């Protein structure tokens with residue numbers, strides 16, 4: 018890799034990786050999953066998964082990417098050849114790159130919806146804002162054309178940035194976008210804390226209620242930890258390839274994980290108080306929480322319109338900076354084949370993703386009845402990627418780095434302090450591998 022293709026300074030890598038991590042997973046999925054999984058019990062398990070599984074797997078991904086300085090597929094190949102381990106490990110990269118394409122196909126549909134909500138301003142003087150909101154959302158989701166329109170716009174923006182390349186496209190856009198993201202989430206949380214019911218929110222999020230702790234909650238919390246940290250499919254590994262040589266992996270990964278977790282909690286603090294402040298609304302609305310429930314809450318609050326615009330802009334930015342990282346692993350790999358220019362690769366992948374995305378769009382309307390093993394198309398892709406591909410990817414990464422790559426190499430390159438390294442290495446070898454297997458087996462059988 019040429020020198021100009023490495024990000025300069027420590028911040029770009031942090032912004033890019035936290036841009037990847039912070040996305041719909043934090044602002045849309047985390048709050049509704051907390052809402053539907055009993056609140057604090059879910060939060061607690063989620064935080065444990067982040068620390069004991071997420072952190073070691075993320076550090077391992079960065080380590081491989083930074084060592085290889087290539088796409089995840091070829092970095093995995095290089096590192097395994099270096100230590101005389103089978104080159105077949107590169108297929109782990111192939112699995113991840115495919116997962117990225119599949120996730121992006123539906124991610125773009127929801128991101129497009131969120132983007133369109135920036136312009137969804139309720140008319141004033143509504144007698145029943147709740148039914149207006151429900152009708153609006155059901156009209157929107159039952160119209161394939163509307164969904165296709167916004168899906169296309171969002172995917173075009175994603176392909177455009179990735180097509181510009183790693184430094185000019187991804188590097189520049191995260192430097193531009195991420196400060197707004199952090200500013201907006203702080204603004205909305207403060208607004209919500211002032212206008213909404215913050216006490217009820219804090220109890221809901223942080224007062225552990227262990228009776229709500231079911232095996233299902235644990236499975237969902239682990240899946241969410243993988244998804245939210247963007248681990249298990251090579252997004253962070255792909256970015257690791259552009260990390261400056263001197264940047265310390267341990268400290269950087271801790272920063273990214275902290276940022277991701279803070280934004281998820283801030284999203285809870287931004288959303289729940291205003292939902293709680295309106296007694297007719299419920300927090301366990303599921304995926305419709307931000308599209309149906311939240312607009313009604315904004316409607317009845319002072320400056321609600323402005324904050325609704327800020328909120329949906331915030332989600333769109335977060336989604337865009339994640340979407341580019343879903344596309345990068347496959348793009349980088351195809352670019353290394355040197356047959357096609359980056360722009361053309363992105364165009365081809367973009368079209369493919371667009372077509373797969375239609376399946377998710379139709380799951381809302383013309384294909385609602387079509388089922389594969391009881392799942393509709395969207396649920397099937399979501400299940401296969403989040404509950405199978407990401408945890409499997411994470412397991413094999415932990416296996417490779419924890420058990421097959423020599424200890425000295427990892428010790429030297431991860432650069433944690435002694436104490437941190439001991440915890441990291443222990444969780445990588447024993448806790449993350451066994452926890453993923455146990456939870457995985459439970460969720461499958």
Ligand code: PHE
Nearest residue numbers: 038040041042043244245247
């Ligand atoms: N972490 C992103 C989010 O929270 C989603 C994502 C998953 C991005 C996997 C890249 C890889 O929305």
